[in-house]
Amino acid sequence: MKISLMVQISKLMLMNKISNKIIRIYEKFFISIGSTSIFIAQSKRFIIEVKPSNGECDVDAPRLLALSPFRFRGDLEALADSKKFQVFKVSDKWQKKMAALFYPKGFKLGFNYYDSNPDTQIKKIQDSTRKFFLKFLKDLYAKFDIDCVIGACVWYPQDYEWGYVSRMINTPYVVLHRENLITGDGHYEQRVLQLKRYGIFSGNHIIVHNERSKKAFVESGYVTSEKIDALGCVRMDEFIKSINAQVSIGASVNMQNSKKVTFFSFQRGVGLRGVTEVWPQNHEEGYTDLFAKTHVAFAQLALDNPDIEFVIKAKWGGGWLLEIEKVLLDAGIKYKELNNLIITGDGNAQDLIFNSDVIVCFGSTTLLEAGVANKFVVIPYFDEALDSKHSRFVHFKKEFSLFKVANNIQEFKDQILEGLENPYIDSKIMDARYKAFEEHVSFMDCSATEKYSKSLKKIIKTSS
Incomplete structure (x- = not known):
């Protein structure tokens, strides 16, 4: 009985593997003819709205699309609960699958992908990705009426081309950078060195939690001071409100x-x-x-x-x-x-x-x-x-x-x-x-959400 079950499982796994290969061939064919239809159809499964926990958001509120959403750790829910934005999130697995369609067999993404003058293989990958993404993201953002794309970290490889092309088509790409803990001298020096390996920021703006993080970004040359702000941490506003509520009732x-x-x-x-x-x-x-x-x-x-x-x-x-x-x-x-x-x-x-x-x-x-x-x-x-x-x-x-x-x-x-x-x-x-x-970390007056809101709306307005 157990052997029979194992055989059935093995057959299913093999069929699934074959099915995935067929789908991949099918998807690459659509890319070769410049058609986005199959991917736009898939988007219904891979892009979902982050609903406010209480009530509904204004239908005229700007629409944000979050890349690698699991990395935000509560920030997306906090932005949705503010009701200042309609928040959508895209599956990072889908992002990675889309990126991999343009990689040759055996290709491994390294720091050289971000060089200002990449080698021939990487240049070919970037050109083919961006050529298709120019049409794909235009169609995708039109379908969901997206006003701004947000990322959680500047060095997530699955976000890089999405952000790069988003800016090319005048949909602002803003990174709400989450990795901000650089309290020691060693942390600061390593962060500056790390950022230098990523070349120049290709998005519209970066928002970090604190001034020390902002200073490291600017010192590295990754971004100019005009394109980065230190505005605290959105998800901490409700935390501080909860603390204040406890204090008020003793x-x-x-x-x-x-x-x-x-x-x-x-x-x-x-x-x-x-x-x-x-x-x-x-x-x-x-x-x-x-x-x-x-x-x-x-x-x-x-x-x-x-x-x-x-x-x-x-x-x-x-x-x-x-x-x-x-x-x-x-x-x-x-x-x-x-x-x-x-x-x-x-x-x-x-x-x-x-x-x-x-x-x-x-x-x-x-x-x-x-x-x-x-x-x-x-x-x-x-x-x-x-x-x-x-x-x-x-x-x-x-x-x-x-x-x-x-x-x-x-x-x-x-x-x-x-x-x-x-x-x-x-x-x-x-x-x-x-x-x-x-x-x-953030402001004790619970002002981070409002600061982020003003910054994002200003960026959206100036990009339209």
Whole structure:
């Protein structure tokens, strides 16, 4: 029975593979004759509207099309909820498939794709892509009445030609750049070097979260100061409003009754772009010991405190969760038997912050988010984090005095327990946290959405 089932599955997989090849041949034929009809027909499946969570948007509001939408992490929903725009999103898988139709067999996209004078093969790919996209995007934007195209990062390869050609046909391409965490000197230098490899920005405008990020973009020569603004982070407006609402009604630190600690997990190579990978294959690189010791100690606290809920939150699931599970199993911790320990890549980070008494962070903006939410925050700072080759890449060192900093594993455990007993934060510390949040993340007056709205509408108007 099992063998028969496996045979059937294999046959289906083979048929699917053959079917995909036939479709690809069919699509390439349409490209060769300059017809966009098959792709416009496909768009009904791959472009959908992001509806406001409450009510309807004005039908006359400008229409935005978001590329690589899963990278926006709440910004699209926030823009839709503002009702200042009708927001649509396109499948990044469809984007990648469209781009691949113009690649020769075995082609791998590299930094040389962005050179001002690319080699013959790349020039041929770019010319053929742009020739077809000129008609395809005109037809697509006419179908959905798109006024502006937005991206989430300047270096996403699947977005590059969409943005490039969009500007050519007078549909503005604006990047709401999300990668803005460059708090250390090492981060700044690496960001400037990284941007220099991408040549010159081919879109209309870039919006970043903070002035330091803007400075790096301009210093690299990637974009001129007239084409970039630092306007905060849209999705943070509602977060700050929620914090203010709690303060106004005198809400307790934890919105739930039970005690809870959340550890926002970190990658072994967090913040080390240009030095090593986010998950280094060589365990001699990155924060190998810091990662293992902190996750094991956290699980041990869960084991010793069964009445307290402990959550390890990864930014996403898959391999990240496997990394966490491995270090726990290597330490002999049967984590699945702990009813009070949750290890997950799901859930909303800000909800976890609100519903926790103590937050553990390393190398993430959740540090400042938890900080302005009046949380007791513990930062592990030992082992490889003290190494001279890493110290310039540790995030938020300037802000360490605003939080609890654990210098060894025992302090790490003790400070978490201290926060559960006495989570009080001094008002002067809170004022300094607000200032740090505005410097690195967004505005405490919840003005980011309005700033983005004015900027996008101005760009749309001047491009029409």
